[in-house]
Amino acid sequence: MTTALHLAKSDDLPKLSALVAAFHAESGIEISDEARTNGLAPLLNGIPHGAAYLLGPARAPVGYVIVSFGWSVEFGGMDGFVDELYLRPAVRGRGIATEVLLALPKALAEAGMKAIHLEVAADNATAQSLYERTGFRTRDGYRLMTRVL
Known part of the structure; x- marks a missing residue:
């Protein structure tokens, strides 16, 4: 792989937070800086419920995946x-x-993960094409549903 993937750590919070804020602004996701930090910081401090990865050069990442x-x-x-x-x-x-x-997904499978999911906007053909090219498929008869608590 030519694109470096770096597991984000606590000292990466400012870089990651800036990237997340840019994504949220572009996507119209309204969230306070405090709420964003509350969502990110545990991932960078070893919480076992997820991980954040910086993409590209560690000093100047070009993106992220959570x-x-x-x-x-x-x-x-x-x-x-x-x-x-x-x-x-x-x-x-x-x-x-x-x-x-x-x-x-290959790295996660080597760590024991059995499946990985994602959601995509129904009108985002570009993202759908990307996800299909990389092996993601819609599941017939299933629709992601959410209840905010």
């Missing part, structure tokens, strides 16, 4: 959910996301 961990009886063990994937607009279209979405 995976949350779960458990699935149906899939026979640990599963994961790509919570967020973001690349700076200037580096899009270079195959970085494709590399990440091919390499990351």
